[in-house]
Amino acid sequence: MSIRTRQAVLQLKPYSPGKPIWEVQREHGLDRVVKLASNENPLGPSPLAMEALLRSAAELHRYPDAGFSELRSALADTLGVTPEHIIAGNGADELIKLVAEAYLETGDEMIVPSPSFTEYEFTGVLMGARVVPVPLRADFTYDIAAILGAVTPRTKLVYVCTPHNPTGTYLPRGELEKLLEELPPSVLLIVDAAYGHYADADDYTDGLDLLRQGRTLLVLQTFSKIYGLAGIRVGYAVSRPEVIEALLKVKEPFNVNALAQTAAAAALADTDHVSRSRELNADGRRYLTEELTARGFTVVRPSQSNFILVRLGAEAGRIYEGLLQRGVIVRSAAVWGLPEYVRITIGTPEENDRLLEALAELGRRAEVPAPRVAE
Template identity: 35%
Template structure:
């Protein structure tokens, strides 16, 4: 029997990413998708015009160097252009970091449960995932994560706020953790939801990267900025680390439309934070009502809340679907629910008041 081409052994071991599914259509009932942490607001002022203008030149390749976007990020964040890197969402940056810094068999340490793309990206890079369970309240167990670092560890990831459980790491906690990480190990601070954080001693990611030669921040325009459909994220790190990210990036990976939309979004900061403040207010309203209904909800610092529904998670998701809202279930563990439109949030509160664990 003739031989056929075989993918690398690790390819067959890559877990499947499970996206948030759309709601089931229900005649006479408006349905809402609360399964993907999407921003319910339309594009920020000026963004749609910028995107349409860029789309008119779709016959041309995008700027492979992302020069205008890097310049805008540099001005907005007060960082050198050489300390930035862009990709198709922050998830692509995670893939690139593992590919750039991990040899096959090297270890990647991260909390679990956390962002489900981490084990996918690690396996794709032929790296070994070291999952450190989160604490009972959904927070990172940073002491155990530091203790899990070995001679084979090349990358550790701190997801803050943690997706899907919700709590964020404090600056004091992060400082103490980074101090315990060997300087040869890359520390990735995944800040996909940083704009939603409202807490004492919140992380100053930029100050942290400036203070350490082994810290990289990953951020996205998908969440607070509402550009999930355009796929653009960015990293900030010391120039040698950012250069490694750019070296392994997909040529022309960030489309001209995405670049234009991201730049216009950075220029609409006042409108951005008005919307973020409104979402945070809705988040706090939902958390308060759900706790009043008897649920123990972890501290929610992203644009979502976590329901520790355990073995009843599938039933919880089904009950939500009956109400015209779709959530993101993690079988046997819990459900993550995005903060959406007011009506969608009201239905979630009703579900929390009536669902029996």
Template identity: 40%
Template sequence: MNWKKEIENLKAYQPGKTIDDVKKIYGLESIVKLSSNENPFGFSSRVKEYLSSADFSYSIYPDGYAKTLRSSLSDHLNVSEKQIILGNGSDEVIQIIARGLLQRGTNTVMPSPTFPQYKHNAVIEGAGVKEVAVDENGRHNLDKMLDSIDENTTVVWLCSPNNPSGEYIKENELTEFLDKVPSHVLTVLDEAYFEYVTASDYYDSVSLVKKYPRLLVTRTFSKAYGLAGLRVGYGIANEDIISKLEPLREPFNNNIVAQGAAAAALTDQEFIEKCRIENRKGMEMYYELCREKGLEFFPSQANFIVIDFGIDGDEVFQYLLSKGYIVRSGKALGYPTGVRITIGTSQQNEGLIEAIRSFLNTKN
């Protein structure tokens, strides 16, 4: 068969071992998964109430326009429904953008390391990829990213807070960047971890969408809202951009359960605030450990932290796995001597920190 040459060297997403797999391999009764940046507190009780009371008609297609969810987002964000595109996770929104703007002869600019789906989708579409290394603090090098834009660039990707560093772009830096991006380029601002941010100089991206007509913001219900299993993401941009992207969206890409659950989740911002507070408390626990043990780390505005152990990240990963804690080795994330840890509950954090101390003791 005549496959696209662009996919010859692509690899399918490789999920980590399941909790049941780890239990069997290491003979453990309980496992704590802190590797995928999911919400350890689950989801709002209002979602649970909705799921228990809703009468789902599984035999018919869901609302292809997702009217209830779209209207709820419109009210929550104070934007027109026509400024919103919904995706099967924000991953699909990224895929739609790539499908609409990237092809052979074009190129796209992105930080590195960052969320891998920007590059993955660009490669599938045959576009050139320009990766600009983040600085030593894990921050976007915006000046170099601007310098990398040429007449064939169609999309620039920003991720704030960035995955995997957790660093964010300050408001003045972002607006200066957007002021200089050429008019033929769409800037995509990925805010998957927006709800966890506590920095005082973080920007209001929805206001920026209203100011900058070539800016698209992506967000998700998979992180702070705790609905990763239902796969709901969305993008916000001006009506003209959304009207170009909507025909590329699958007709029924948000299932009937997900639509209502996401709408219910939006009504409970107190839950999101509690998660933000608890996440920050947990983050401080890891900061304290790193300062005590002299470990380098990236200050994070997300719900994860990258810690540099100064040795092969796979070794740290395997040790913690044997103790019942699934984290993410930094080798696949651009930080080969580190691991990325999702902030858990207080009890989970305490247990993992104790396991890290035990590991460090084996190196003394």
């Protein structure tokens, strides 16, 4: 074909999702599979969201509200801002892309943590910008001095993901405030707080309180995690009205479908589901951390998310495949350049125990040596 694609497109690396349950069942002939790979809510979707979704199904012949007014109003009430501070998206992924489309031009620079969610880099490359990765420290925490040191006159965007994916670590409030104080006013700080609902550290902030104080930043959150609505794709961004207005200009007219808008608005009111999800996660996170540490594995701490990053050592690839064969899906961290690690979503007590059982089975049957403990 003689039609040539853009050079930026040739550089793109498509997103690599975790294995779905049906694929593992088919590959290994299994009836029961436990999925602890994609950081989904093991309690399932909000019951209130399910009820609202079913009630609205009869209106599927109508286009969705292009301005997501009901959802925007519900979010504004919940977050303590005005509707003009909010935009909804087809998952947080779309909002990351909208930020790039609204602000990045060829030759601009954006700073991203390394390793981290690959969609940041994807959108920067798509727009022809230079993506500047700043490595985390050896303990997988942020190096604020290194981030500030990477800023140049061409820098437009800086991303921080807190709690961080895939490590579970977080950026303390004081360090986030330092970033905001020392970044040039021409740079937009984006705080991806997709997992912020699970954080319980005293000095954690998702940035919304700083935004309410009048600081300039953009906060990303999603309904895919604690609200259990990953399958219908809806996220939201909160920022100054002028930033939101720029994003609204580049979004598609009907980017959030009608069912997603209705279910998300209902899920916001389901405080019981959120509380149960947070409690289940905290208990499971503590349990798995203790049990895996007792078995000689290294767990990155402190995780503030609904997953943990675990070092399995040189045998990580073989253990990962062995777990798949036993119907337990975890996420290989090789995709983030961490081949000795896996990321494990916190599941129900039964799912967590099945993971531990499978590891024990694998250790006996495959004679996998105990992994080295990081110093």
